[in-house]
Amino acid sequence: MAEFSAPLVIRGRVIEAADLEFGGRREGAHFATPDVRRHLDELVLATPSALADLYRLSFEEILDYLAALGERLSLSANAYLQQAFELSIRVSGLGEDILRHTYERVGDVFAREAVREIADRTIGIRYLEGWVEVPLANGCRAAVRAFGARSVHIVAGNVPTVSALSIVRNAITRSDAIFKTPSNDPLTAAAIARTMVDMAPDHPITKHLSVAYWKGGDAAVEEALYQPRNVEKIIAWGGLASIRHVAKYIQPGIDLITLDPKLSSTIIGRDAFADEKAMRTAAERVALDVGVFNQEGCLNARVVYAETGTDELGLARLNRFGALVWEAIRALPSHVSSPARALDRALAEELESLRLGSEWHRIIGGTREGGVIVSQIEEPVEFARQLANRVVNLVPVDSLETAIRAVNAYTQTIGVYPESLKTQLRDRLAFHGAQRLVSLGYAGNPVFAGPQDGMEPLRRMCRWIIDESYDPAVVPLASHVPGFRAPDLTGEVP
Numbered sequence: 001m002a003e004f005s006a007p008l009v010i011r012g013r014v015i016e017a018a019d020l021e022f023g024g025r026r027e028g029a030h031f032a033t034p035d036v037r038r039h040l041d042e043l044v045l046a047t048p049s050a051l052a053d054l055y056r057l058s059f060e061e062i063l064d065y066l067a068a069l070g071e072r073l074s075l076s077a078n079a080y081l082q083q084a085f086e087l088s089i090r091v092s093g094l095g096e097d098i099l100r101h102t103y104e105r106v107g108d109v110f111a112r113e114a115v116r117e118i119a120d121r122t123i124g125i126r127y128l129e130g131w132v133e134v135p136l137a138n139g140c141r142a143a144v145r146a147f148g149a150r151s152v153h154i155v156a157g158n159v160p161t162v163s164a165l166s167i168v169r170n171a172i173t174r175s176d177a178i179f180k181t182p183s184n185d186p187l188t189a190a191a192i193a194r195t196m197v198d199m200a201p202d203h204p205i206t207k208h209l210s211v212a213y214w215k216g217g218d219a220a221v222e223e224a225l226y227q228p229r230n231v232e233k234i235i236a237w238g239g240l241a242s243i244r245h246v247a248k249y250i251q252p253g254i255d256l257i258t259l260d261p262k263l264s265s266t267i268i269g270r271d272a273f274a275d276e277k278a279m280r281t282a283a284e285r286v287a288l289d290v291g292v293f294n295q296e297g298c299l300n301a302r303v304v305y306a307e308t309g310t311d312e313l314g315l316a317r318l319n320r321f322g323a324l325v326w327e328a329i330r331a332l333p334s335h336v337s338s339p340a341r342a343l344d345r346a347l348a349e350e351l352e353s354l355r356l357g358s359e360w361h362r363i364i365g366g367t368r369e370g371g372v373i374v375s376q377i378e379e380p381v382e383f384a385r386q387l388a389n390r391v392v393n394l395v396p397v398d399s400l401e402t403a404i405r406a407v408n409a410y411t412q413t414i415g416v417y418p419e420s421l422k423t424q425l426r427d428r429l430a431f432h433g434a435q436r437l438v439s440l441g442y443a444g445n446p447v448f449a450g451p452q453d454g455m456e457p458l459r460r461m462c463r464w465i466i467d468e469s470y471d472p473a474v475v476p477l478a479s480h481v482p483g484f485r486a487p488d489l490t491g492e493v494p
Contacts, residue, residue: 002032004087006186009193009211010042012201022183022215029090031186036214036221043210044230045150045176053204054148054174059119059129062171063112065205070110072195073164075103080191088160091184093296095338102160106192109164114448119172121449122458128174131467139475146462148175149232152225154246156237156259157185158296165448166235167192167209173461175233176208178225182238186213216242228253233461235259257460259453262298262412263385264289266440267403269421270307273317279324282417285441287328289415290392291337291370292444299413299436299443302387303380305403308396310378318396319362322374326364329372329390336444339369340389347391350383366391378402400425407432412453415440 008015018032036043045051075081085103089096108114119125123146126132131143153166163179167189170177179189193211200206214221225231226249236246237259250256266289272282289301306321308314329337343351343366351366354373361381365371370390373381380395387393397403404425407414411433416422417440426437435454438445446452472480 002030004029004031004083004187006031006033006181006213007190007194008034008036008039008213009190009197009209010039011207011210012197012203014194014197015039022186022213029087031087031213033186033213036212037218039212040221040224043178043212044225045208048150051148051150051174051176051208054208057174057204059125062174062205063115065200065203066110066115066168066171067112069192069196069199070107072199073107073110073192075100075106078191078195080187080194081106084160084185084187084191087187088185093158093184093340094294095334097334098294098336098338099160101335106160106164106188109161109168109448115168115172117449118168118458122456123172123462128172139470141469141471143467143469145465145467146173146459147465148173149461149463150176150230151233151235151461152178152180152231154180154234154236154238154242155182155185155189157182157188159293160185160188162237163189164192169458169461170209171205173458175461177210178231179209179211180216181211181213183213183215217245222246222249226254232463233257235457235461255460257455257457259457261410262435262453263303263410264299264301264413264415264443265403265406265411266301266304266415266417267400267421267425268304268306268417268440269400270309271418273306273308273321279317279321280328282440283321283324283328285415285417286325286392287332288336288441289443290325291329291332291390294337294340295370295388295390297444299446301392301413301415301443303384303406304392304394305397305400305406306394307398307400307403309398310396314396314398315376318394319374322362322364322372322394325392325394326370326372329365329370329392337390339367341368343368343389343391344386347383347386347388350381350386351391354381380406404428404432407434409433412436413438413443415443417441 002021015034017034019035021030021032023030081103088099127146131145133143136142155166156162181189190211193209196206233255235257236243239261243258243260268282272278306318308317351363354361355363360376362374373393375395378397381393407429413436414434415438419439422437
């Protein structure tokens with residue numbers, strides 16, 4: 001029997017029928033939800049011109065709405081968020097203290113100046129507010145404006161903030177959004193949407209948000225929904241399988257924006273290993289980048305390239321550093337990181353295999369508290385993509401060229417230490433595919449008012465329309481240009 005109810009929220013209306021029951025991803029937690037297939041006609045925006053009500057709002061009015069919403073998203077006072085928090089404790093990979101800290105800060109995402117900064121730096125408020133005219137060298141006067149789109153957001157459930165940020169992005173771009181929630185967080189987006197309904201059920205921003213859960217791959221829902229007559233943009237967070245699945249629906253008229261799975265790493269220069277004090281400082285920072293959000297995010301470090309050298313002295317330094325990293329991981333405060341419920345089974349088997357049969361690796365820890373794999377060769381472990389539950393692989397290198405060559409298009413965040421090394425390496429890392437460079441220890445502090453995954457998602461969420469104006473006195477009609485020959489419209493071949 002379902003322990004939780006995940007309502008269907010459609011354009012200011014809450015539907016709480018428990019037609020279907022689904023299981024969460026951990027501990028058998030179940031939730032009931034309405035059958036989306038019965039409401040597809042209501043879910044889809046009736047006509048694209050229905051977006052017009054959003055364009056009667058000024059940007060300041062959008063900020064007013066979001067700021068007021070943020071004030072209502074207090075975990076201590078919002079029953080919907082409390083229920084989302086309770087379910088997340090059961091199904092999330094994050095610990096209870098991490099979740100509590102995250103939910104207590106959800107309202108901060110809607111703060112007026114934070115939203116203003118996101119809009120202005122990622123799009124430009126003047127392009128959201130009206131037509132921006134620009135004279136061009138060919139004599140054209142071009143007016144450009146960013147318009148919203150009819151969209152589906154397939155949100156990730158690893159961190160509750162993803163749902164809040166996506167709702168802000170939808171409001172900024174004046175778009176219409178259908179949120180597909182994940183099974184490991186079916187309630188956060190719905191909790192925010194229900195708060196919107198309670199606050200202002202008839203407000204245009206409320207009326208252009210719907211939140212639903214359906215099982216990924218339900219053809220009855222997806223084949224009907226993912227059509228250009230219904231949707232222009234699909235913003236998909238998620239794993240490789242889910243991205244590949246939704247990609248099959250892409251056709252002319254639908255733009256897929258993928259915030260897909262990535263791997264993140266760390267590069268540490270030789271200065272960090274000068275003495276014990278320097279190593280302890282670097283180890284604390286590594287532990288943060290590994291442990292924040294319990295290593296559930298793409299931004300978490302999994303492989304650390306350390307410029308210790310691979311000779312006997314260099315390996316001794318790295319082994320000592322591994323012990324310090326393990327010590328620092330276990331010392332992280334519980335609202336930042338916590339032991340996993342259990343070490344991932346496949347990962348546990350890989351660690352045990354190395355522990356028993358590899359002379360090229362040292363295992364420190366390797367329990368549900370996490371662990372450190374210290375490579376004794378200049379290569380990461382073959383299962384680096386599986387590293388989770390606060391398990392990190394330290395790799396010794398003689399030259400940072402090895403670390404640079406390891407970067408590719410799957411690389412998202414690279415924590416770099418010391419700071420001067422980041423400036424030195426950033427162009428080359430970008431050439432190889434790195435998407436985000438950050439001071440070591442700050443991987444868990446993403447900037448919302450900037451690019452993400454090597455692109456600017458908010459600009460792509462918009463439809464950029466151009467209005468071109470020409471003055472014949474400045475740019476003569478082609479038919480008035482000397483030597484112009486009108487096309488033969490008789491259909492006869494000359």
